[in-house]
Amino acid sequence: MLHKIETAYNSGKEEHSKEIIREAVENYGRIAVACSFGKDSMATVLLAREVHPEIPVFSIMTVFKPEETFEYLVKMNELLNLNVTVYMVARDVPPVLKENGIEVRLLPAGRFEKDCSELEMVYGKRIYEVAPDRCCELLKVEPAKEAVKNFDAWVCGLRNTEGRTRKDYKEIEFRGLVKVNPILNWTEEEVWKYLEAKGVELHPWYNLVFPDGRRVRSLGCEPCTVPVYGWQEEREGRWNGTSKCGGECGIHTRRLK
Ligand code: SF4
Incomplete structure (x- = not known):
């Protein structure tokens, strides 16, 4: 059965992805891999760790991530020995991360909380309902800037077929910080099959x-x-x-x- 699964995903693509990561590691000493703990991130982290077992792994978490994501993060961090560093705008570290000794860099939450209360006062709605761009800017983009500030390149799990906004990305992008997209040409099916072949448990929401x-x-x-x-x-x-x-x-x- 395992043999069947192993041949079901595209091993040629796997080798190509690893080659991209290998070259990036050679070219950019200060390189890290980002992991949201979604399926594409998990495939990317596995590939990157096979090429470079010590590559730093960072994750941008938010106060709105489901509890299952924090639990899955803890589980995968231990199973795969990721030594992940989490960046997060929040007053407190989520209990499950704290209890399990995950390294969390908390960023000040004042600006986010101020925007939340102002928007709730005016519209009677949560920030992600009326101003999702602002919410993402404060909870995701700002922590991401902090996470990459000491790196020259980062490896991501973007794929061209994920959605309308992802069709034009390239495998390597140069925009101040070099972005490496090793699974850009993988299909969704290939990602599922790869994770299955590697025996990696999925985030429970996927089931x-x-x-x-x-x-x-x-x-x-x-x-x-x-x-x-x-x-x-x-x-x-x-x-x-x-x-x-x-x-x-x-x-x-x-x-x-
Ligand atoms: S708007 Fe962005 S940061 Fe805010 S909850 Fe939604 S995905 Fe998360």
Whole structure:
């Protein structure tokens, strides 16, 4: 069975991805891999760790991530010996991260809290409902800038077929900070098969099947993630019901350095 699975994903692509990472590691001494603990991140981290077992791993977490994501982070960190560093705008470290000794760099939450209360006062709604771009800017883009400030390059799990905003990315991008996208040409199916072949447990949200057949295929913060049908693009389940639907948080569209 395992043999069958191993031949089901594209091992040629795997080798190509590793070659991209290998070259990047040779070219940029100060390089790290980003991990959101979604499926694409997990595949990317595995590939990067096979090429460079000591490559630093960082993760941008938010106060709106589901509890299951924190639990999965802890589990994968231990199983894969990731030694992850989490960056997060929050007053306190989430208990499960604290209890398990995860390294968390907390960033000041004052500006975020001020925006949240002002928006709630004016609109009676949460920041992610009325101003998702601002919410992502404060909770994701700003911590990402902090996370990469001592690196020259970072490795990400972007893929061209994930959604409308990801079709034009390149394997290597030069925008101040070099971005390396080793699984850019992988299909969703190839990612699932690769993780299965490697015996990596999935985030539990991926195993949920809703009564109408929809599944979570792209994982983000809890209020901004909904399941989608098989015929939809993966990222159509992100920021559903807002003008940002299927879009980007800004980490990959804004200059981080
Ligand atoms: S994904 Fe949603 S909750 Fe998370 S930072 Fe962006 S807008 Fe806020």
